Amino acid sequence: MRADARKNRDHLLAVAGTAITEQGVDVSLRDIARRADVGLATLLRHFPTREALLDALLRTSFDELTARAAELETSSSPEDALVSWLRDCVAWTTEYRGVTVLMAAAIEDTESALHASCVTLRAAGARLLTRAQAAGMARSDIDGTDLFALVAALAWLGDQPSLAPRADHLFDVVASAILTSAGSSHAKRERRPRARS
DSSP states (O other), X not given: OOHHHHHHHHHHHHHHHHHHHHXXXXXXXXXXXXXXXXXXXXXXXXXXXXXXXXXHHHHHHHHHHHHHHHHHHHHSOHHHHHHHHHHHHHHHHHHSTTHHHHHHHHHHOTTSTTHXXXXXXXXXXXXXXXXXXHTTOBXXXXXXXXXXXXXXXXXXXXXXXXXXXXXXXXXXXHHHHHBOXXXXXXXXXXXXXXXXX
16 A cells, blocks of 8 residues: 555544544545545545445554453453453443444354454463453353353443443442452452442
8 A cells, every 4th residue: 555545544544533532433535535634436436335434443452452352351350350341342332332232243243344253362361260260250150141241231331321420330240240259359449449420
């Protein structure tokens, strides 16, 4: 790719990231093009579909969350690794309003541009969960699909203005429900203080 084309593509991604953060994943492609000060045809030349744009925008974040899981797997206790990754994943999905709906659909749709990244991300979380379960620190009746669904539910809470102030508290409730009593008591010592509403 030529340097000027790469610069234009990077600019479109930056503008799209801001627009999605502000308005959610359903933001109009026409609005993104307008904000980027280009025509819709230029945007579509770089990203022929909304999903192609989202894939380019989100893939780096998916890869970072997957790498974070691998890092935590070797540097933290099983329960701390699981809770830390879950918190990171929820924080990221809350940043991009509406992305969890796309992620859930992409996992089921093998033709989706987001499918491989979403499946890899879910597998990374499942590995952390399995490790915590093997150590007796996480309940054994949930799997990676359940964990992914909990990320989506917790991200949804953060998107709701009336519930957002309770999101940290509810994250702690869910994390405690995932961990066994041994894992839960250890994780309580690791929690960040939260603001009360």
